[in-house]
Amino acid sequence: MSSRDLVLMTAPLREDFTIPCHEIGPMAPPVVSFVSGLHGDEINGIYILARLADFLKSVESGAYPKLRLVQRVLIIPAVNVLGANTLRRAWPFDQSDQNRMFPGNQMGETTQRIAYTVLEATKKSTYRVDLHSSNLYFEELPQVRIYDPTPEEQENARLFGLSAIMERSVSPVFTTTLMYSWKYWPGQNFLLQVGQAGSIQLPHCQQVFRGLVSFLGRIGVLEGVEVAEADQEALYFTRECSVRIYADRAGMFVSDKNLGGWVTKGQELGYIYDSFNGNVRTKVVAPAAGLLTGIRRQPMLFEGDLLVRICTKGG
Amino acid sequence: MPESSLSISTSCILSLEMPYSEQLCIRRTVYRGGDGPRAAIVAGIHGDELEGLYVCQLLADWLEQLGRDNPAGLAGTVELYPAMNPLGLDTLTRAIPVFDTDLNRNFPGGSSGDLPKRIAHAAMENLAGAALVIDIHASNIYLREIPQVRINTDFADSLVPMAQRLNLDLIWLHGAMTVLEATIAHSLNSIGTPCLVVEMGVGMRITPDYCRQLMSGILTLWKDLGVLAPDVELPPLNHLPLIADDSNVHYLNAPTSGLFVPVIEHWADVRKGQLLGNIVSPLQGGVLAEVRSPVDGILFTLREYPLVYEGSLMARVMARKGRLS
Numbered sequence: 001m002s003s004r005d006l007v008l009m010t011a012p013l014r015e016d017f018t019i020p021c022h023e024i025g026p027m028a029p030p031v032v033s034f035v036s037g038l039h040g041d042e043i044n045g046i047y048i049l050a051r052l053a054d055f056l057k058s059v060e061s062g063a064y065p066k067l068r069l070v071q072r073v074l075i076i077p078a079v080n081v082l083g084a085n086t087l088r089r090a091w092p093f094d095q096s097d098q099n100r101m102f103p104g105n106q107m108g109e110t111t112q113r114i115a116y117t118v119l120e121a122t123k124k125s126t127y128r129v130d131l132h133s134s135n136l137y138f139e140e141l142p143q144v145r146i147y148d149p150t151p152e153e154q155e156n157a158r159l160f161g162l163s164a165i166m167e168r169s170v171s172p173v174f175t176t177t178l179m180y181s182w183k184y185w186p187g188q189n190f191l192l193q194v195g196q197a198g199s200i201q202l203p204h205c206q207q208v209f210r211g212l213v214s215f216l217g218r219i220g221v222l223e224g225v226e227v228a229e230a231d232q233e234a235l236y237f238t239r240e241c242s243v244r245i246y247a248d249r250a251g252m253f254v255s256d257k258n259l260g261g262w263v264t265k266g267q268e269l270g271y272i273y274d275s276f277n278g279n280v281r282t283k284v285v286a287p288a289a290g291l292l293t294g295i296r297r298q299p300m301l302f303e304g305d306l307l308v309r310i311c312t313k314g315g
Numbered sequence: 316m317p318e319s320s321l322s323i324s325t326s327c328i329l330s331l332e333m334p335y336s337e338q339l340c341i342r343r344t345v346y347r348g349g350d351g352p353r354a355a356i357v358a359g360i361h362g363d364e365l366e367g368l369y370v371c372q373l374l375a376d377w378l379e380q381l382g383r384d385n386p387a388g389l390a391g392t393v394e395l396y397p398a399m400n401p402l403g404l405d406t407l408t409r410a411i412p413v414f415d416t417d418l419n420r421n422f423p424g425g426s427s428g429d430l431p432k433r434i435a436h437a438a439m440e441n442l443a444g445a446a447l448v449i450d451i452h453a454s455n456i457y458l459r460e461i462p463q464v465r466i467n468t469d470f471a472d473s474l475v476p477m478a479q480r481l482n483l484d485l486i487w488l489h490g491a492m493t494v495l496e497a498t499i500a501h502s503l504n505s506i507g508t509p510c511l512v513v514e515m516g517v518g519m520r521i522t523p524d525y526c527r528q529l530m531s532g533i534l535t536l537w538k539d540l541g542v543l544a545p546d547v548e549l550p551p552l553n554h555l556p557l558i559a560d561d562s563n564v565h566y567l568n569a570p571t572s573g574l575f576v577p578v579i580e581h582w583a584d585v586r587k588g589q590l591l592g593n594i595v596s597p598l599q600g601g602v603l604a605e606v607r608s609p610v611d612g613i614l615f616t617l618r619e620y621p622l623v624y625e626g627s628l629m630a631r632v633m634a635r636k637g638r639l640s
Contacts, residue, residue: 012573109626172496173496173497302334302430305430
């Protein structure tokens, strides 16, 4: 059976509640686990993983004669099923953040039980990938994030073929995330940050979908994938490469810029307007040259809000 | 008695432009008496918790009366911060709206950065150095709590003696939890400003009896610290706290989903095996699950919001461990 219920729980007023997952490939413990939708409004990841499941099932059924799935893959497109169905980021019933409930507890709160089950299902995979989509306000260039990475993770982050790799340290504030729990287990962990929550940005999704297929090819799980060596070279950014621009005034931020382009120092990136009288309050300019990797899409600003992130080359 | 005055002033500790036209202001009221120590009350960190707002009102009333009857009775300074998360209170939201973040996970904050960090920073700047800060919470909308102080074991030695004077019914000692390092209490205690966290009642409601009970304890503690003059008359303390920690608190999580209907009043002595409530299904008759106490003890948390998912917390029972003397 290629789909099963990872969690089966009662619901107060409707049919039993499940978190379905796909297990595709030869019968064996999954070598790769993909997880998304810990936040119910992060739809890019749900879309990408659902499409990946469809693709791998087609591979398995022989629809792509050149491709062969030689190891098992686990895919959970949406952990927060109720959130995905009600367009909520948090677990809707008690507003708790499913990605602050790890490692979970089999006998604890609902979200702790879900966390426990997700961790149990994924922790023994050699490769573990968690897909996220920023939030409703901010758009992220598709990127691989690695946290206090091992040399293997630093090397293999390039196998996704995405243009940016961001190295981060594990913050003590995030000890209750899935990523943090994964790090206790042997294996490699990657977090893909894709676009903006609340909608699908198709070009980002297509890029990441290709990246996941190429990753599966390069780690030998999916044989027959043709990976062009000429794929764009991934840029590796440590935290120090990250230049952030914050709003110096409240108002409306409007920009016509797209992510993934290179900006020069002093280049205009957008404007903060007074949202009552329309006056320009601030012209936002790039403080340094670099790759535009993140931009605010929700325009209503408080002073101090993050507007833009630029990653400087070799910074 | 020497002539003295008690001054009252309200001001903003942080003022910030909002996206459209309005200004956000975090207000406090300061009652300034003599040169004695400074004490502060913080409330409304979560926008759905109102018990602390009412305690602030009771204290404000009491201090105004003191100003009329015995102005020298205020030997130090009192600061009330009833609404640290005004946008949450405006919108009936626990977190800070727009930012969708728990203010009490953003301490110590920063002078630049986003709104939650700025509120946290302004709070830290203004509260640092106080003889005592009391941060009042009201559980959440799901659970009702008896009046209690929660203390991180890292700071137990200095805080428990003060907590014993707060006229509450429980002191709950918690092990160090990394995520709680971002709370106001942990941040203040870490810089040597004592901060006690009070939890009582239930979200979106006030429980006047609890609020008055806590007020008596706060006044007693203020007098102990010298914020109030020795001659100020206070209501007697009539509650002694039980002590709880990880060893004697039992959690009752729902074994199935449904409507939890308690058959017992909150805050009662219970026996092992005693029926506390039932989980029933609105779709059919009968009982889906019985909820029974796992130990002899005291029911100190009881679910207020009846709908439960599998795993939802319905009650906490504390096995008796004795009172602090």
